[in-house]
Amino acid sequence: MPRFAANLSMLYNEHEFLDRFAAAAKDGFKAVEYLFPYAFDAQDLKQRLNDNGLQQVLINAPPGDWDAGERGLACLPGSESEFQTSFHTALTYADALNCPRIHVMAGLKPLGADLALVEQTYMQNIAWAAAEAQKSGRDVLIEPINTRDMPGFFLNYQSQAHHIIQHIGAPNVKVQMDLYHCQIMEGDLATKIRQYLPTGRVGHFQIAGVPMRHEPDFGELNHPYLFELIDEVSAACGWEGWIGCEYRPARGPVTNGTHDGLAWLFE
Template sequence: MIRLAANLTMLFGEHEFLDRFAAAAEAGFNGVEYLFPYAYTPDALSAALNESRLEQVLFNLPPGDWEGGERGLTSLPGREPEFRDSLVEALHYAEVLGCPRVHAMAGLLPEGGDANADAEARAAHHATYVANLRYAAREAAKCGREVLIEPINTRDMPGFFLSHQAQAMAVLNEVGEPNLRLQFDLYHCQIMEGDLIRHLERQFDVIGHVQIAGVPERHEPDVGEVHYPALFKRLEALGYNGWVGCEYRPRGATRSGLGWGENYGLHV
């Protein structure tokens, strides 16, 4: 059974953020995710969840200076103390909100440099990434949480350290912690690699969360080059019982574009 979660950073932008919870519930969603909760107190978010009878299914660790262009701390050499502080904050929110998983964004590689410098930078980022993820997974395990990693396409996020599925699988294997899992975003994977069903099958055992959007414009999933009904059918056949996060930008009012989800419990 496909369980859909509304990404409240992108969906229901017609409403103030704390009002988006009720709007999502009224549209038939049972779970919510978003990029970051830290502009609001855990208690305020918990109240919005409880009033709307929604489950919090995912959010990201603090990403560093987001407004300044940073996109995560996990692979950044020299920022390990800040990463650990961000983990403490995220796990506190996760505990209050009853959220079982958090996403640790990898961060960006430095711009410029020759080939040798780029190789050295990537090696340093990789070593930092693996060490930070191992630490994060072990800390999260103490409170029963999962940590996720997500390959993100380099068209939307140039320079992002983690961009391919094979790279993510290699990192998961190297870290070797059972509660470190894959956030499999079908939109990002289609842009970088395609072959979605085969990637899904190969990686199924380590997938902790799935996200969707239409390709290439990141609108509703019934628009563009990806046939999501086939992917949902394969997910169900494989026995997926996690959440599918709707992380797309509506073409208009969110509610008017939900016809694609009527077979999965949503309504316009």
């Protein structure tokens, strides 16, 4: 089986956030990820990791004003200074948590904007972030997100992400290959895993059941087959990454709701 990381932004919502680390460790997780840790002191988070023997394998850079509808800053012309400030904040947390990967959300395409300028802005911002991250040995991840959950998002397809990475040419820029988003936008997951994982450009996977984003044993995907395939391809190409469990438990935030939905992992 691949190595799985609990996404504490979505899992264990029956607990307060800082108590989710212990809950994940109790269920056997060895690693965690979450979206935006910036409401918490980095040293408090580090203590929870240490207390529970967990690795931090992924965080997101600040996305801008989430409540106002922003979903990342990287593709927004005119927001370069804000993007750089936010990414330096992410680097500070990544250093404190010994986190090797920072996901940078692309953002929503501004209405009426010149798409060539939007793409140019995005590539320049990601290239700058890669250079900054390289100083401390961090990877920058970019993630195609489906247009149903996030209409107007700049980055939607695996081929688009890999094209951007090849154009930038920085070895520490990689794709966060979320199989939930990929299935909704493209399908043909097995072929894409075989195609892209050996390139060295995939830094992280994420999973959820399709279409409801519940546990991976809910919905239309055959996750046991996909896990075996990831193991097979990883063994051949030397990939040693993690799979983030970024789903909403079907039972919701009820007592033991997340634990009771982990039959897919315990089997």
